[in-house]
Amino acid sequence: MDQHSLLFQSMVYLAAAIVFVPLAKKMGLGAVLGYLIAGVIIGPSVAGLIGNGGEDIMHFAEFGVVMMLFLIGIELEPALLWRLRSSILGLGGLQVIVSAAAIAAISYWTGQPLKASLALGMILSLSSTAIVLQTLNEKGWMGTTAGQSAFSVLLFQDIAVIPMLAIFPLLAVSGIAVPGSHSTSLRDGLPGWGQTLVVLAAVCVIIIAGRYVVNPLMRVIARTRVRELFTATALLIVVAIAVLMNLVGLSSALGAFLGGVVLANSEYRHELESDIEPFKGLLLGLFFIAVGASIDFRLIMQQPWLIAGIVIALMIVKALILLGLGKIFRMSTDQNLLFALALSDIGEFAFVLLSFSTQSHILDEHTTAMLTAVVAISMALTPLIMLLYEKVLQPRYTRTAPGNERHADEINEKNPVIIAGFGRFGSMTGRFLRANGIACTILDLDSDRVDALHNLGIKVYYGDASRYDLLAAAGAKDAKMLIVATDNSDQTREIVNIAKRYFPHLQLLVRAQQIEDTFDLMDLGVLHIYRETVDTSLRMGADALTMLGIRAYHSHRAARTFLRQDEKSLKGLSALRDDKKEFLNIMKERVEEMEKLIASDKVKTWLDEGQGWDAASIRDEVRGEKEN
Amino acid sequence: MARILINFAHPALEKSRMQRELLAMVKGMQGITFNDLYERYPDLDIDVNREQELLEKHDVILMQHPFYWYSAPAIVKQWTDLVLEHGWAYGHQGKALEGKYFTNIISTGASESAYHETGIHRFTIRQFLTPFIQTAVLCNMEYISPYVIYGVHRMDISDIKEAAQEYRRVLEGLRDDKFEPSALLQVPNMNQILQLPSPTQ
Numbered sequence: 115m116d117q118h119s120l121l122f123q124s125m126v127y128l129a130a131a132i133v134f135v136p137l138a139k140k141m142g143l144g145a146v147l148g149y150l151i152a153g154v155i156i157g158p159s160v161a162g163l164i165g166n167g168g169e170d171i172m173h174f175a176e177f178g179v180v181m182m183l184f185l186i187g188i189e190l191e192p193a194l195l196w197r198l199r200s201s202i203l204g205l206g207g208l209q210v211i212v213s214a215a216a217i218a219a220i221s222y223w224t225g226q227p228l229k230a231s232l233a234l235g236m237i238l239s240l241s242s243t244a245i246v247l248q249t250l251n252e253k254g255w256m257g258t259t260a261g262q263s264a265f266s267v268l269l270f271q272d273i274a275v276i277p278m279l280a281i282f283p284l285l286a287v288s289g290i291a292v293p294g295s296h297s298t299s300l301r302d303g304l305p306g307w308g309q310t311l312v313v314l315a316a317v318c319v320i321i322i323a324g325r326y327v328v329n330p331l332m333r334v335i336a337r338t339r340v341r342e343l344f345t346a347t348a349l350l351i352v353v354a355i356a357v358l359m360n361l362v363g364l365s366s367a368l369g370a371f372l373g374g375v376v377l378a379n380s381e382y383r384h385e386l387e388s389d390i391e392p393f394k395g396l397l398l399g400l401f402f403i404a405v406g407a408s409i410d411f412r413l414i415m416q417q418p419w420l421i422a423g424i425v426i427a428l429m430i431v432k433a434l435i436l437l438g439l440g441k442i443f444r445m446s447t448d449q450n451l452l453f454a455l456a457l458s459d460i461g462e463f464a465f466v467l468l469s470f471s472t473q474s475h476i477l478d479e480h481t482t483a484m485l486t487a488v489v490a491i492s493m494a495l496t497p498l499i500m501l502l503y504e505k506v507l508q509p510r511y512t513r514t515a516p517g518n519e520r521h522a523d524e525i526n527e528k529n530p531v532i533i534a535g536f537g538r539f540g541s542m543t544g545r546f547l548r549a550n551g552i553a554c555t556i557l558d559l560d561s562d563r564v565d566a567l568h569n570l571g572i573k574v575y576y577g578d579a580s581r582y583d584l585l586a587a588a589g590a591k592d593a594k595m596l597i598v599a600t601d602n603s604d605q606t607r608e609i610v611n612i613a614k615r616y617f618p619h620l621q622l623l624v625r626a627q628q629i630e631d632t633f634d635l636m637d638l639g640v641l642h643i644y645r646e647t648v649d650t651s652l653r654m655g656a657d658a659l660t661m662l663g664i665r666a667y668h669s670h671r672a673a674r675t676f677l678r679q680d681e682k683s684l685k686g687l688s689a690l691r692d693d694k695k696e697f698l699n700i701m702k703e704r705v706e707e708m709e710k711l712i713a714s715d716k717v718k719t720w721l722d723e724g725q726g727w728d729a730a731s732i733r734d735e736v737r738g739e740k741e742n
Numbered sequence: 743m744a745r746i747l748i749n750f751a752h753p754a755l756e757k758s759r760m761q762r763e764l765l766a767m768v769k770g771m772q773g774i775t776f777n778d779l780y781e782r783y784p785d786l787d788i789d790v791n792r793e794q795e796l797l798e799k800h801d802v803i804l805m806q807h808p809f810y811w812y813s814a815p816a817i818v819k820q821w822t823d824l825v826l827e828h829g830w831a832y833g834h835q836g837k838a839l840e841g842k843y844f845t846n847i848i849s850t851g852a853s854e855s856a857y858h859e860t861g862i863h864r865f866t867i868r869q870f871l872t873p874f875i876q877t878a879v880l881c882n883m884e885y886i887s888p889y890v891i892y893g894v895h896r897m898d899i900s901d902i903k904e905a906a907q908e909y910r911r912v913l914e915g916l917r918d919d920k921f922e923p924s925a926l927l928q929v930p931n932m933n934q935i936l937q938l939p940s941p942t943q
Contacts, residue, residue, distance in 0.1 A: 660784075665755055670784035727754035727810075729851055729895065736851065736895040 126163045130156045131399050145252060146245050147497035149399050153406020164407060177356070178397025180370040181390050182244055183272065184352050187374020188387055190269075198266045205263055205443055206270020209457070212435050213239035217428070226481075229285045233476045236278050237468060237485075238428060242461035243268045244398060245496045250456065253504060259445055259561050260452035267457055275368055275463050282467070283309035286474035316362040320355060320369055324376030332382040348389035351377075367463070401462070409490045413483060424488050425495070433458035446561070448508060455503050459496040464489045528589040529553040532620075533597045534579035534609055536563065539625055539646060540599030555588045559600070580608035582616055590617045598624040603631040610638050629684075636688045652677055743773055746917055747800035748847070751779045751807040751818045760849045760894045761808060763906040771910070773917045775800060779817045786820050793825040798838055802916060802923060803883070805874070806847035812863070812870040814846070822877060831881040843923045844878040845932065846871060846888040847909075851895035868930065886926035889933055908933070 130152035138148030156163040195202065218235025222228060246264060247256075255261040284307075328351060335343050355373045356366030377383060414421050433454045440450035468485055471477045477485075533544050536558040547554050556574045558564050564576040577584040579600070590596065596613050600606050606624060613620050623642045626632040635643045652673040659669035748768060752761050769776050777796060783789070797803060807814045829835045848867065856862045857870075867890050868875075878885040889912060891905050912935060915921055926932055 656784075665781060666784040667753055667780040668756065727815075728757045730757070732851060733895045 123164060126156055127400060127403055130403060135399070145399075146248050146402055147494070149402030150406040150494045150497075153403035154409060155406075156403070157407030157409070159409065159411035177366075178244075178394060178399070178401040180356055180367045181352055181394035182398055183367045183371035184355075184374040185387060185390055185394055186243070186269075186272065187371040187376075188378050188383055190375055190378050198262070198269070201263055201266035201443070202270050205439060206267040206274075208439055208442075209267050209436060210239050210271060210274050212439070213432055216431055216435060220427075220431070230477055230481075233282065233285055233467075233471050234485075236281075237464050237471070238460050238489075239432075240271045240275070240461040240463045240467075241268060241432075241457040242459050242493050242496060243272060244401070244462055245459065245493055246456050248398075249497055249500050253500065255452065258449060258452070260449040260456065262562075263440070263443070263445065263449075263453050264456050271461065271463070272371055275467070278467065279313065279368060282471060282474060282476065283313075285471075285476050312362050316358060316369070317372060319358065320372050321376050324373055324380075328377060329380055329382070332380070332385070336382075344385055345389045348386045349393065351386070352390065405462070405465075405490050405493060408486065409494070410483065410487050413487055414491075417484075421484065421487055421491070424484075425491050428460065428488065429458040429492060429495070432460075449561070451507055452503055455499050456496070458499070459492040460489045462493070528592050529555045530594040531555070531597060532557065532579075532585070532588050532590060532593050532595070533599060535559075535598065535600035535625075536567065536574050537599070537601055539601065540597065543597055543599060554597075555593070557584065557588060559605075578605075580605055580612055582612055585609075585612060585617065590620060593617075593620060595621040595623065598622065600625070601627065603627055603634070606631065607634055607638065610635065610640060614638065632684065633688045636685070648677065648680075744802050744917055744919060744923065745800040746774045746802045746804065746913065747777060747796055748774060748804045748806050749777050749779060749818075749821065751805070751815050751821075753780055753815050753817070755780075758808060758849075759899070760891060760897070760902055760905070761806075763902050764806070764847075764849070764891075764909055767906040767910045768913060771913065771917075774913060779821060780815075783817065786817055788817075788821055788824045790824050790827070793821065794827075794830060794838070797825070797842070800842070802843045802886075804845060804847050804889075809848045809850040809867070809870075812865075813873075826877065826881055837882060840882040842883045843886050843926075844874075844881075844883040845886045845926075846874055848888055849891040849894050851893070853893040853896070854890075857892075884924070884927065886923055887929050887932045887934075890931055891933075 131149060134152035134155065135145050135148035138151060139145060155161055158164070214232075214235035216235075217238045218231045221234045222231035226234065246268060250256050250261045250264060256265070332344075332347065335347050351373065352370055355369040359366040359369035377386060380386070436454035436457050437450060440453050445453060465486065468477070468482050468489070472479060472482045531547060531552055531554040533540050533547075533554050533556045536544060536556050537560070540556075540558075544554050544556055556572075557577050557579045558567075558574050559576070559578055561576055564574045567574040575588065577588075579585060579588075579598070585596075590613070596609075596617070598606050598609050598613075600609065603626075606626075610622060610624060613622060621642070622640050623644065624635050624640050626635055626643050626645050629645075632643055632645055655676075656669040656673040659672065660666045750765065752758055752765075755762055755765065768774060775796065777793075779788075805814065805818060807818055813819075826832065826839075827836070830838050850857075850867070852861075852863065857865065857867050859865075867888065871888060875885045889909065891909070894902070897905070912932060915935065916923065921935055926935060929935060
């Protein structure tokens, strides 16, 4: 029994996470899959280190989802909602309704009763907010069109769970009492409409409390100036919501989401966010482990083909519907594929809704158990599918597909300057050149930005400048100069490589972000490297000097001198860099050296650089003559 | 009251004992506009409109600077090149500066005797200042005698302070119309104005 003590369990979970998550990340599988694998390994099917297939832990870990939804809610700015309104309502609404209808129709056709079919449709139409958002974030795809659309749909789904939970009691086979083990629920024994009423009342309690109780409470806590009390309060808010929701037999995740939305405008919003964040991260990891552990391999072994068939059929149906919607909403093919694949899984809410529908006898136990496995498998597949997309599908769409989608925006200009990357950095350079009458062909990989700039009347072409054909189409052959201002150092390097190989006549001006990038670019033989923050920070330093009472011209020259010395030492460092082992040591030495240099700058700058203006030596000479 | 503008140029003021003292003396003096060129344009990017407006608002324009290589520091050349535009300062239409007085306020390390046919520098300061004199004439201004402080290399702190005091008195006299700027056309150096019999003595 000791084995199952809380500490031992915690150790098993934490150790599993620490072993498998870095491993999965190293293999390029992403953290979510790492957690899932950890769950499978420590689960009853493999090592059996945790009992009950993780079900007991699932209760606990569901709290991670609760917290995640609280955070999603609190981060929902009304402005963002408003901006995304068409994609949330249009795309999200259509996705849920069409998918739910299609799945319900299929299950009705396979012989499920009508009410069960409807429940199944609703349950299975949802996707996994936790896995999809985490994976999109990890891969840096949140900013893409597909990422934004997926976010909108997930948001709608999260909200749609509320009416679903309210509808479910109406679907319950009437007359059958809910089992006694759940007698804590206030809704027990009430008729369908009464239950719905209780649900609505609970929601109202959360909204009112969030509006009128939390802020005064936080103010009192803030006055105590005890930091951990904030954490305690934040946790209390989430836990209290969960308790209330459990009391009325609702999903606490939903309550938390609602609570978050209500508190989104609170002045303590950031406080709450940062307090909950680490708990969320840990518990969410736990949740994924629990999902991994709860996959019932015995059941899968009994009917492997049936379960595999259901998983594949469900995901294909969902993906096809999403593809169709993406098409209607005019997504480009590669973005549409990402969007459809990302959301083709079934979400963690399914677990909640499944247990709920078993309790109210909408679905029988066997169906529920099987679907739990189906949902878990589909969730586990999601990171793999995304990996597949990243490694196989995306390269195909970004490398080839000549003139196919918007990817190869037709370029009709032939300008002396090509600018790759038109974000904060490149746009400044581009605007400056334009203002001076230099025509530039601008390439950018952010489709939203391209559209936005189009609307502003600035001609920007959508495309990956590291593609030979795109550079050629942009007129690299006749251009004089290529300005690389992308903010992704891998892409920058690729562009430089392609340009050097195929268009050696192009003068390259390249933006570098980190010191490492600078070295890489030096190794590639780039002569004009622009470290992105150097000029601004030195200008700031010079202004600071001036404001401290030093002559402006001195500050100005001191900054230039500093920059020159810095660049000189950078070149020295770059030469030493090939010996990777030595590099860190030498880097450290150089940092110390630099500090000494800076210390001596005070004396050196003027003696060395401004001697012509210093009359000290001639004065000494003149006075010497006089004495002689 | 004559409106006086001092266009001051020193690229390394922290190295100059004399100019620092002169600056301390005139900065904030009532009725005198002090325009610190290197401080305002550390990147030599001169705001032409602002400089022209300043010139238009004053009667006496003094270029105060150390005497580097028989001329002024670089920014003065930049200022002259950009601010004194054709059609504004000179040319048929260029009458903006008409009737104003213009000169240099100079400090130099060597003694006055060095600036002589037989001295080490072989020419007088006045001769070296020919470009300024002709610039003033071309721009319809009167070039009055320059104010020259000689022999700064050999001065000690008390000498420097005394020279600065004297400079201030000259400026005050000029400001308070104690002597006509045109009187300065007659003496070789403005310094001597204090020795002239003036209506106040």
